[in-house]
Amino acid sequence: MKEIVIISGKGGTGKTSLTASFAYLGGSDIVVADCDVDAADMHLLLQPDFARAEDFYSGELAKIHTDNCTQCGKCAEICRFDAISVIDGMHIVDSLSCEGCGYCARICPTDTIENVSMNVGKWYLSSIKTGSVMVHAKLGIGADNSGKLVAKVKNEAKRLAEETNKEYIIVDGSPGIGCPVVSSLSGASFVVLVTEPSVSGLHDLKRVYELVKKFNLKAGCIINKSDINEKVTQEIETFLREKNILHIVNLPYDEQFTKAMTNGQTIIEYDKNGLKQMIVDSWNKIKQTIN
């Protein structure tokens, strides 16, 4: 079983549209995992049935039981996150600032602080229209620990793929280079970098590739909207050659991506002018490379 992770560094390069297209092409050979738990959008294209939903708990939050509290202030003194303040003479935890380290509860002389485990979101196991299954999630508002929810989604996808002898897991990652991205890269067989020829696209590609290199992962790159700026497209191609990154394809700027999305479809279902074939060829190229 191979795990293909699609990331981009920069947001809005077309990562989710392409991941959903590959998922469509993979049909029942694959398990799909949407690891962009902060802004999960792939369900809008693959129409999962949300058949199974489970709450996800991760991390803790300090809670001061006011009746036993002597207002000694030790908790506020040791808190490095300024999460405990005094309002009307009472010590209060600011839940947005609390990191859940539990230090205050450990040193409270009257044991009046409790660590409450946090419901940080939900994860789902769904059937999708391609005849396969998808693991996805929704992070709670402002919740921490998105990296852990990503790990949960990935592990469930992996377990399913192993149990049902699927050939591939396709993972839609999140933008950036922080904890959710690191979490989605762990265990990857191949990374697809989706970029666009803008100064930002190139800048972010270079940073996210540094991260991929740290994990010694093999990577390929899709340059989307490549005709928007041919000069930067050439710069990206040079970068790919220098770093020995597989250049998968250059795709044109095409508003069909938006139209397909507005129809709730992947580009494979919607396309009318040849974009579909380019994506089919890309998918075949990726499969050839990793097998």
Next chain:
Amino acid sequence: MKIAIASGKGGTGKTTLSVNLSAYLAEKEEVVLSDLDVEEPNSGLFINAMAVHEEEKYKMVPVWKEDQCTLCGICQEVCNFHAVIQLGEMIMVFPELCHGCYACSELCPTDALPMVPKKMGMLKHLRNDKLSFIESRLDIGEEQAVPLIKQSHEYVDEHFPDDIIRIYDSPPGTSCPVIEVTKDVDFVILVTEPTPFGLHDLKLAVETMKELKKPFGVVVNRHGIGNDEVLHYCEDEDIPVLAKIPNDRKIAVLYSEGKLIYNEVPEVKQELDKIIAYLRKLKQGGVQ
């Protein structure tokens, strides 16, 4: 006045709006633009300015002093983030998982885990006439953006008076880094695009701002593609739409070259004027 420019979905035009709004405002008044998308900071690619100052940013992490350690195991027990692990006769510290709470260090009975600084990124301060630009950049491999965002806020607070306009370019999403950027601002501009993805992620961002009890408005970027559902949603929810930036290939090309657009595309300037007028009214207390 502190304004954050945020969005649920990535790539909707946060940076485009941040740099163009800041540069346009700075034609007439002092502005601070702080790029807080520390994982992928892009604003600097659009700003021509002279370096004023540069500093390395550190977070505090524990380091194991073997000779002082009695292997009592308290450090491992008190670390909620599994950043300190006892393996046989060794204590392993994983700095990238450490949140810097000091519990292991201060609760160690033999002072065997003193806290030491570890570099997590860089902060740059640049200036071009009335525009001050602060960029914070997380080192590759560092997983936590929040400590660096906090320190960038501190830098801006120390170096600039309260009464000048501050614009914060936020990372995408709705999780902890976005909360850190927006929790102390006066107003949040949510940038979206009129597509199903844009609408879905806008709703998440709106829920987040309601949770934070922050006043906010929406800017629709690439207006003209997709459908009208974003506008209908804003109308139904009584969310002010501050501006609609047109979908124009010329804008995409200028952006791709790292150029500012408001002087090249008159419609963009008009839309920025609407945003500025709204912010002025807000400052005078004229908007509910």
